[in-house]
Amino acid sequence: MNKRLPIGLAFVLLVLPCSLLVAFTHYPALRALANSFWNNGSSRRPSKFVGWDNYRAMMEDDRLAQVLANSAIYALGTVPLAIGLAIGMALLVNSKLPATGLMRLSFFMPTMLPMVAVANIWLFFYAPGIGLASQILSVFGLPPINFLGSTDTSLASMMVVAVWKEAGLFMIFYLAALQAVPANLKDAARLEGAGHVRVFFDVVLPLLRPTTIFVAVNALINAFRLVDHIIVMTRGGPNNSSALLLYYIYEVTFAHRDFAYGATLTVLMVVILGAMAAVQFWILDRKAHYQ
Template sequence: MSLAEPAALPVATSAAPRLHVLKRFMGRFKASLPAYLLLLPSLVFLALFTYGAMGRVLVDALYQRATPKAPVRFVGFENISAVLADPAFAGAVVNNLIYAVGTAVPSIALALLFALALSRTHAVNSALRAALFLPVLIPMVAASALFLFIFLPNVGLLDYYIGRLLPVLPNWLGDPDIALYAIMVITIWKNAGYYMLFFLAGLQAVPEDVMEAAHLDGAGPYMRLRHIILPELKPTFLFVTVIAILNAVTQVDHVFVMTQGGPSNATNLVLFYIYQQSVEHYDIGKASAATLLTLAALMGLTALSFRTMANREGGP
């Protein structure tokens, strides 16, 4: 509200403000009607396939059957507390945290390294960039099938080559201590090239004149990296980190293909836990409750990161 408006208010009659507001609303609506009409098609699909599904999850999370033949009844927050009390869910959350940190940090570090090494464009670098980007183009399911053979105990590619060096060959996907890390290797291999693209784009935005000035002032490569390049890349870091964490929760194709959450739940991630509850246990209530919890965590995370980003845009 501007400061001029309160002065105008006393002049109006008692019935007018309401009419005024309504008229203004109608006016505004009329003005933006074409925009709404243009948005309508995607709104319909969003409502059908995203908001509708979310609403259904919300409702399903509140109902449960006590026994197989009993009718579904309203249980309120019981499903959510059952999920929170389930050691398998806690295990999946812990696994997912290890997985998120263990894939985000190395893949971002590698991506930055690649981007710094290949920032200048010439034929060799273009070829190398293409090679590093290649894993991104392979669908996760196909990549998992490939790695299934690489990790094959005794006869797989990995054991074939490093088998001569190790006294005892590890069962990469069959040992609960190793399986999660084996899965993480695939994610890092697949995502580093993708994040490299963002860093390459970010590096283009580093002002040339500042770099030249630093060069003239005698700043070495490390000083330039530490004090110019990295601060300039801060928004890119933030963005890539959010993407990496979202990926860690939403991309579990390789778990489906390679381990099914096993051995002994060692590679069970949150999304796979939800799948197990709904499909294997046929427990829609618990699956919906776990979905809600995950959704809440992801939305909180996204909101936080957007706020941080907005602060940066506005602030110094």
């Protein structure tokens, strides 16, 4: 059995992680909460306590409504797509096909690139008329699509970039999980007459569930956390069609210098992420089968 730590040592060991947590998570969160009740001061306009004004402004903010809708579409679109693609790629590189090493490398490559580099590659890809996408379309006699310049396609274009970037990383987790699936379970299923598809859905997929939950949690966090490509490629435009919540917070806080409203939006983001985390942990507790 484990030896119990003396209480003093436990305290000492906890001080460092706790102080980091307080300094970089709890204090800023509480500070944001406090700031959200003040308005934004400057040399020409002193800051004053405004109570719920910022929250009232938030309720009436049309732009925020669009940003939240965009974020929801973005998360709901990128998470399942990235997971589906990751499982597909993992199955492919786990198969007995030739050149799986090369496949692993090329699938994993986008993950290794910094998001800003990825965004610049895709910027070139999407450029209407001159980019690769337009050239591929023109081979088939199709007109170029103004991917980033149209409100219909800009958000979807951002989602494709995110999926392309993320799926490779998730593939690695699935690959590890696939290799841990016991062969005898699959053999047993085959003996019972199950085909490939049946084996996958009834044996392999349930065993991948802990991985799927882990990946889904990460993908969802990334959907809110990663906005570098938005900054590089569209700056939320055109007409806010590709603006996500974190990008909006960045713009309001650092470009518009409206720290009070930025703090209010941050509180909203913390509440949303907290609620999602609670739901996810609830599912995690009920559904995950760890061995």
